[in-house]
Amino acid sequence: MFTIVKGISLLIFVLALFYIFSFKAPKGNKAMSGLANAAVATFLVEALHRYIGGNFIGIKFLGEVGISSGSLSGTAAASLVAISMGAGPVYALIAGAALLNLGILPGFVAGYIVGLIAPIFDKKIPHGVNVVLGAILIAPLSRFVALGVEPIVESTLLSIGEVIALASTQSPYIMGFLLGGIMKIICASPLSSMALTAMIQLKGLAMGISTIASFGGAFANGVAFKRLKLGNKGNIIGVMMEPLTQAHIITSHPLSVYSSSFLGGGFAGLIAAHFGIINNAPGTASPIPGLITPFAFNSPSKVLIVLPLAALAGILGGFIGSNIVKYIKNKK
Known part of the structure; x- marks a missing residue:
């Protein structure tokens, strides 16, 4: 029980920091959007x-594509965060190219710093000279910042991810419901569940729960939109495919x-916990990646059973949640 409390408490703590950074830090929301995009790209x-494609189907070329993409997560994060800002x-790309072998x-941190200072080069330095000075200064600055924060990241955020993963292993059903529910709320909020799971490098059963919850919970969102008349058919399809669009x-x-x-999300997380769905690709907690990535780490037959059950669980959650809202509105 202590591990569960610790895991959920740390997750809430990270969410609080996440919220503060996203909405209070200069261009914080844009930076987090870039981080989510980097998780998808890598x-x-x-x-x-x-x-x-590589391990399961046996196509060597596709395996090499995947290995190459995964090894460039630091480069993608620095580049896409800076561009988003x-x-x-x-x-x-100068900032990103300097981050070989960094996560x-x-x-993300290096990209954020570069995103803050790079516009100054365009405003204060003549065109042509600015790019040369950028190459001279931004590349070493980016790597210096990344190397400086790497030990801090490994001792804090990554350890939080490990605690959550441990709690999910020790108490899968409790964490399945709580973690699945929390992740789906994050998925349907202006915060990004992809960015969060990438930030804490969530893996294993905990990531599997988050992934399936994101997929199954999409049906809950669709039911809620339909029954509570929140928008039209396009909005319903949009919230199921990518909640941030709505x-x-x-x-x-x-x-x-x-x-x-x-x-x-909680009911779908219970399904994932019961079947022991794992996912070792952090940053893929979103409806469409939730549909696809489980096949990479679990037997296809198991995933083909889990996905329809998760969808039904999401529909059930949507009906119960919308009924609760209707009851509260009627009482008022």
Whole structure:
């Protein structure tokens, strides 16, 4: 029980920091968006091509594609975070190219620093000279920052991910429901579950729960949108495929959506915990990656059983959550 409390408490603590950074730090929300994109560009590609195309199907070329993509997570993070914050592509790639053999989190920090200072080069330094000075200064700065934060990252955020993973292993059903519910709320909020799971490098059963919860909970969101009349058919399809596309509706009706998200994600997380679904591709906690990446780390027959059950669990959560909202509204 102590491990569960510790794991959930640390997760909530990270979420609080995540929220503060995303909405209070300069361009924090844009930086987190870049981190989520970097997770897709590296970890998702690695999961699909290295583990499915390479290891499972046996196509060597696809395996090499996946290995290459996964090894460049730091480069992708630094580049995409800087670009998301408004840095020029040349500066962003200069920062990213300097991060050979460094992970996604040090890359994120380096990209954030470069994203803050790169626009200064364009404003203060003549065109042509700015790129040369950028190459001279940004590349070593990016690697210096990444190397400086790497030990801190490994001793804090990665250890938090390990505690959550341990708690999921020791108490899979409790963590299946709680972790699945929390992750689906994050998935349906302006915060990014992809960025969060990439940040703490979540793996194993805990990541499997997060992945299946993101997929199954999408059906809960669809049911909530339909039954509570939140938007049209396009909005329903959009929230099921990628909740962030409907952030304007979700933030206007948080109770209506998050109650269904928590229950749907929690029920789907229980399914994942029961079948022992694992996922060693952090940063893939989103509906569409949740549909695909489990095949990379589990037997296809097991995944083909889990996915429909997770969808039904999400639908159940959506009905219960929407009924609760309707009851509260009627009482008022």
